[in-house]
Amino acid sequence: LSLTFNSFSQIHREDEKMGTISAASGTTVLSSNLRRQNIRRLGLYDRRHDNLSVVSSSQPPVPPRQRWLHVPETRLKREIRRLDFVARAADSTSSSPSMVSGDKTLIPDDEFTLAKISFGVIGLSLGVSLLSYGFGAYFNILPGSEWSAIMLTYGFPLAIIGMALKYAELKPVPCLSYSDAVKLRESCATPILTQVRNDVTRYRYGDEQHLEEALKRIFQYGLGGGIPRRSAPTLTMIREEVLTDGRYCLVLVFEAKALNLSDFEKRQAKFTSFFGPNITAEVGKGESENLYEVRLISNVTTNSVSSSTP
Numbered sequence: 614l615s616l617t618f619n620s621f622s623q624i625h626r627e628d629e630k631m632g633t634i635s636a637a638s639g640t641t642v643l644s645s646n647l648r649r650q651n652i653r654r655l656g657l658y659d660r661r662h663d664n665l666s667v668v669s670s671s672q673p674p675v676p677p678r679q680r681w682l683h684v685p686e687t688r689l690k691r692e693i694r695r696l697d698f699v700a701r702a703a704d705s706t707s708s709s710p711s712m713v714s715g716d717k718t719l720i721p722d723d724e725f726t727l728a729k730i731s732f733g734v735i736g737l738s739l740g741v742s743l744l745s746y747g748f749g750a751y752f753n754i755l756p757g758s759e760w761s762a763i764m765l766t767y768g769f770p771l772a773i774i775g776m777a778l779k780y781a782e783l784k785p786v787p788c789l790s791y792s793d794a795v796k797l798r799e800s801c802a803t804p805i806l807t808q809v810r811n812d813v814t815r816y817r818y819g820d821e822q823h824l825e826e827a828l829k830r831i832f833q834y835g836l837g838g839g840i841p842r843r844s845a846p847t848l849t850m851i852r853e854e855v856l857t858d859g860r861y862c863l864v865l866v867f868e869a870k871a872l873n874l875s876d877f878e879k880r881q882a883k884f885t886s887f888f889g890p891n892i893t894a895e896v897g898k899g900e901s902e903n904l905y906e907v908r909l910i911s912n913v914t915t916n917s918v919s920s921s922t923p
Contacts, residue, residue, distance in 0.1 A: 718792045728815030733782045736775025743768025783817040787850045794853035794861060801861035801913050803891050809909075810863060813851060823848040824865075831883045832876075844871035846905065860914060865907040866899060874898055877905050884909070 747764030749755035788810070798807075813823045822828070828846065833839030846869035854862050869876075877896040884894035888909050895908040 720790045720792055720795050722788050722790060722814065726815070728811075729785065731779075731782060731816055732818075733775055733777075733779030736771050737779055738775070740768050740770070740772025740775050744772060778818055781818045783820050783823065785814045785816060786823060786848055788814050789850065789852040791854055793855045797855060797859075797861045798853065801911050802863070803911055803913060805888055805892070806861075806863050806909060806911060809865075809888070810851065810853075813848060827887055831880050831887060840872065840876065844869070846872060849904070856910065861911040863909045863911075865909065867905050867907065868903055869905060870903045872905070874905060877907065 743764045746755060746757075747761045747768055750757045750761035750764065802810075809824070817823070822845070832845060834842040834845065846867035848865060849868045850866045852864040852866065854864060856862055867877075874896070881894050881896050884896070884907055885892055888894065891912045893910045893912060895910065897906045897908065898904070899906050
């Protein structure tokens, strides 16, 4: 009995220390145990949440996913090289020592001609449109079912012809024309220079490259003393300018990765004879790597033209 009373007294003193008052000692013991369990659970819950907050705050935020537009590397390099060359040519040509320091305003080549229209795009677009509408009208999705047979009959061959022309299409090269050269074009440019300029600035079909026949004869593909066909230069652009002596000049800019400047220099006489008469050809290095310029200088001047006219 004394042991029981002492134990009850000890439990009652502990309950008073915790700040609770109860009528029965058994009730006090039960509430104290529950309170201790709740305290342990709350402490464990807080510690768990504290750990979670620390871990989550230490992790770096996940950046949002970005979408990128895929552009073929070869196409991107070709476009960058072409735009860079046009910009540098426009800047450097005005300060070139072989040119007149006159009016060097660029004149855009915006003259509308049928030769500057892609017939492959026109045929393909028209054929696909007729085929699409013809199928839609045939299945009563679109009105005009009585015309569906005609649309399908003409749309199919137009689409085939358009695809064939688009496959064999050779795009025109860019042309830089300065105002002083444009003024001398009609009076000083020879018929061959005019034909060269018109041929390379329009769409062509069936040719692998511009000036294919001229390059084949000058560089002699696959013959003794010639070059392999795979090493043939490619015409990238043309430029019209006026030299210091007032002569009209048409510059052909070629890209040749497998050739050197000496390969062009030893064929300078062939350029002169092929594009003549009244033509003097000069060969030089281009503005960037693998670019070479062939200057076709006209020997026809305004004085000779005025003297020949009655």
